[in-house]
Amino acid sequence: MSATYDLIRYAQSKHRAFTEIVDDIDDTKFHFSAKDNLCADGFQARAGSAVLDGYRPPFDATPVRRLKQAGGQLVGKTTMDEFGFGTFSTNSAHGVPLNPFDPERSCGGSSGGAGAAACLIPGHIALGVSTGGSISGPASFCGVVGLTPTYGRVSRYGLIDYGNSLDKVGLLSRSASLIAKHFRTIAGPDPKDPTSCAQPVLSGKGKMPGSLAVPKEALQNLDPSILTSFQDALSRFKEMGVEVREVSMPSLRYSLPAYYILATSEASTNLARYCGMRFGRREEELNQHFNDFFTGVRSESFGDEAKRRILLGTFCRMVGFRSRYYLKSLAVRQLLIEEYRRVFGDHDAVVTPTMPFVAPRFEEIGRMKPLEMYGADVLTVPPNLTGMPHISVPCAYVNGLPVGMQMVADHWKELDLLEAASAWERSFIYRFPEVSP
Amino acid sequence: MDRETIARVAKVARLNLTEEEMERYAKDLDDILNSFSIMDEAPAGDTYSFNPIPVVDVLREDEPGQDLDPQVLRAQMGTYEDYVRGPRLS
Numbered sequence A: 001m002s003a004t005y006d007l008i009r010y011a012q013s014k015h016r017a018f019t020e021i022v023d024d025i026d027d028t029k030f031h032f033s034a035k036d037n038l039c040a041d042g043f044q045a046r047a048g049s050a051v052l053d054g055y056r057p058p059f060d061a062t063p064v065r066r067l068k069q070a071g072g073q074l075v076g077k078t079t080m081d082e083f084g085f086g087t088f089s090t091n092s093a094h095g096v097p098l099n100p101f102d103p104e105r106s107c108g109g110s111s112g113g114a115g116a117a118a119c120l121i122p123g124h125i126a127l128g129v130s131t132g133g134s135i136s137g138p139a140s141f142c143g144v145v146g147l148t149p150t151y152g153r154v155s156r157y158g159l160i161d162y163g164n165s166l167d168k169v170g171l172l173s174r175s176a177s178l179i180a181k182h183f184r185t186i187a188g189p190d191p192k193d194p195t196s197c198a199q200p201v202l203s204g205k206g207k208m209p210g211s212l213a214v215p216k217e218a219l220q221n222l223d224p225s226i227l228t229s230f231q232d233a234l235s236r237f238k239e240m241g242v243e244v245r246e247v248s249m250p251s252l253r254y255s256l257p258a259y260y261i262l263a264t265s266e267a268s269t270n271l272a273r274y275c276g277m278r279f280g281r282r283e284e285e286l287n288q289h290f291n292d293f294f295t296g297v298r299s300e301s302f303g304d305e306a307k308r309r310i311l312l313g314t315f316c317r318m319v320g321f322r323s324r325y326y327l328k329s330l331a332v333r334q335l336l337i338e339e340y341r342r343v344f345g346d347h348d349a350v351v352t353p354t355m356p357f358v359a360p361r362f363e364e365i366g367r368m369k370p371l372e373m374y375g376a377d378v379l380t381v382p383p384n385l386t387g388m389p390h391i392s393v394p395c396a397y398v399n400g401l402p403v404g405m406q407m408v409a410d411h412w413k414e415l416d417l418l419e420a421a422s423a424w425e426r427s428f429i430y431r432f433p434e435v436s437p
Numbered sequence B: 001m002d003r004e005t006i007a008r009v010a011k012v013a014r015l016n017l018t019e020e021e022m023e024r025y026a027k028d029l030d031d032i033l034n035s036f037s038i039m040d041e042a043p044a045g046d047t048y049s050f051n052p053i054p055v056v057d058v059l060r061e062d063e064p065g066q067d068l069d070p071q072v073l074r075a076q077m078g079t080y081e082d083y084v085r086g087p088r089l090s
Helices: A003-015 A062-069 A112-120 A136-142 A176-186 A224-239 A250-273 A290-301 A304-317 A323-344 A362-367 A370-375 A381-386 A414-427 B003-012 B019-041 B070-074
Strands: A018-021 A030-035 A072-078 A125-130 A145-148 A168-173 A211-215 A243-247 A349-353 A390-398 A401-408
Touching (some): A003 A072, A003 A112, A062 A072, A062 A125, A062 A176, A072 A112, A112 A145, A112 A168, A125 A176, A136 A390, A136 A401, A224 A401, A250 A323, A250 A370, A250 B019, A304 A323, A304 B003, A323 A349, A349 A414, A381 A401, A390 A414, A401 A414, B003 B019
Parallel strands (some): A030 A072, A211 A349
Antiparallel strands (some): A018 A072, A125 A168
């Protein structure tokens, strides 16, 4: 067995990064993992939900297929919040991943297993999926780089949907250069996902942002250690010759409600397909009436947060409320896109901390109310809602725990973000926990 | 959110809720929706689209083909003499 395989097993057994791993690895290939909501031949695809126990898709999601064709080996599926419903990966039917820096703390969510795998295994590339911050969040808490591409840049074929107008497949790894290499492989049009077919060609080299905008509204209600770390990072950018300016983006305050309304509305319709027949096998009690069988399977199998989001989304779409909530949220998304565009008229990227605090302890998470948990997404939701590409990089360490910084660019400008992240890495040395499998 | 409303939402969502769940989710949704009332102040116009980027329709030639072996697909579901088994409809 190779040293890499030992690390993969360690990441699975000690940090619950994986739901399933291969029996052996091929050292002639590069190794990647897929979040468990991406279908892959030979593995279960359960998206963290008991309702999908036993579902084995007989095909590969397009990003998985493209990485395999480029010479990669899929070594395992990574743990996640049920259908992506969470900020801390604690809402999973298949194990809660434990932070590589401190196993009593969260990896972030919902691609928590991907964050842990990317941190613990040098050279590993993890496919993650973000709807409202599920790549940036784990990247921040696990001290790795996480790229969330523009909505539509990477095909969603073979992805188990959460919110169709929000879901994006991206990458987590220890370095921006590794992400840059594999991002080119997974990006590009795919006729099996029409939203990927309107994209401009990804070519050439990115342009290092010369001017960064810091929205003052994003610096409120942060843990003081995060604010200090972020200000130090901005000073470092200035030393690198980058202009940093404070701007105002007043519409950011509407992004969290608009996101949660759209995401849960879309999720509540997407999850209607889980009736115990089409995906995941349920053969007991077939003598029941269809509606009773269907309702029984859903009530038994969905977790607490999944039920909460289905109820919220169903309510927001109901007659009498649709205009106030759902249609208003769509209009707010447009407002925010225009606000970002106004800032991008004078600046190349928007930069903020990624999360308002470092990875919390599980006991702290256990005391949080649902609304407090949603509030933790306040910095990752705006680019996700508007489909803007963004990248999270480690920018400091507080009491040994990583702090993330998030840069957002205009639609389709992922290469500029990767250029900025690469320049950042030449100036700031990342730390990773010492591991002895 | 009153009991009648949460019960109606749960029925539409095809979820059976216990009394305890009904009470808890009604309270949670109340808290969440109250905090979302800030949306009423948003100076958003009538312009919106269902996706954050323009989306194009993609059509392919209507040619017969078979991407997956039907036997492989049937192995995913409960079958009886090649029919899919399911609960009764009436």
